Amino acid sequence: MRNAIRALLLSPSMLALAACASYSTIGQKPMSVLDQESERSRPQLSQSLMGAEGFSEAAIQKVLSSRVELPKSVSVAVIRLDEGGGFMPFRPFDDAGVASLYKSIEALPKVKRVIPVPETLVGAKVTYQSLRTAAVLVQADMVLVLKSASITDSRYRMFEKNQAKALVVLEAFAMDTRSGVVPFSGIYSDTAEVSEQKDDYGLYEARLRAQLAGETKIFTKLTADFGQFLR
Numbered sequence: 148m149r150n151a152i153r154a155l156l157l158s159p160s161m162l163a164l165a166a167c168a169s170y171s172t173i174g175q176k177p178m179s180v181l182d183q184e185s186e187r188s189r190p191q192l193s194q195s196l197m198g199a200e201g202f203s204e205a206a207i208q209k210v211l212s213s214r215v216e217l218p219k220s221v222s223v224a225v226i227r228l229d230e231g232g233g234f235m236p237f238r239p240f241d242d243a244g245v246a247s248l249y250k251s252i253e254a255l256p257k258v259k260r261v262i263p264v265p266e267t268l269v270g271a272k273v274t275y276q277s278l279r280t281a282a283v284l285v286q287a288d289m290v291l292v293l294k295s296a297s298i299t300d301s302r303y304r305m306f307e308k309n310q311a312k313a314l315v316v317l318e319a320f321a322m323d324t325r326s327g328v329v330p331f332s333g334i335y336s337d338t339a340e341v342s343e344q345k346d347d348y349g350l351y352e353a354r355l356r357a358q359l360a361g362e363t364k365i366f367t368k369l370t371a372d373f374g375q376f377l378r
Contacts, residue, residue: 168334170333171331171334172372172376189213217257217330220259221259221377222288223258223262224281224285224289224324225261225262225290226269227293227295228292247366248366251367251370252373256374256378264282264290268284269281282324287324288324289321290322290324295316295365298314299314299355299357310341310342311340311341311350311357312338312357313357313360314336314337315337315339315362316334316336317336317362317369319333321376335368337365341356
């Protein structure tokens with residue numbers, strides 16, 4: 148997926164061809180009654196079996212034959228990464244969109260609180276272990292990790308307002324802090340188009356607003372899927 152996003156970032160012409168898509172754990176084929184009964188009979192996995200060098204063969208077999216059961220109500224830590232996989236720097240211009248995302252997640256029936264994770268808790272090098280450690284430090288039952296990438300383009304018009312368009316792709320996954328297993332994941336894409344406003348500092352700001360509008364649309368899809376998963 149990383150290579151696909153990099154290629155996307157290098158191809159502005161894809162803006163005109165890309166279609167909105169959403170693929171997540173929720174979109175998988177539903178289990179049959181027999182499969183559901185079989186799933187409930189599997190032993191519960193309550194701790195991580197990953198060692199310093201990864202999973203042993205015995206640990207792999209145990210993880211794949213066990214199930215993850217979440218608490219009746221969960222606290223969710225949220226970590227946002229940039230396009231390169233590192234921690235996303237502070238972006239005051241998208242404060243409204245992020246606040247809306249946090250409120251939407253917090254409003255889900257099984258979520259008791261949402262915890263924004265500061266960069267200093269994750270560290271300069273983002274790894275599976277550093278993400279889990281950050282969730283432990285803030286005492287979160289789950290950690291929701293988001294990484295977005297985007298490309299933007301603009302259209303100059305003589306007698307009408309200039310237009311800006313963005314294609315945004317977002318990868319997301321939720322890790323169970325206790326077991327380290329990832330029971331929810333998704334890849335989303337959407338587009339948004341806006342007009343240049345009088346108070347914009349050129350088309351750059353219009354492109355930025357288009358990007359944020361695309362992210363907001365994706366956040367709505369993500370929240371719906373994550374809420375369905377928790378149910």
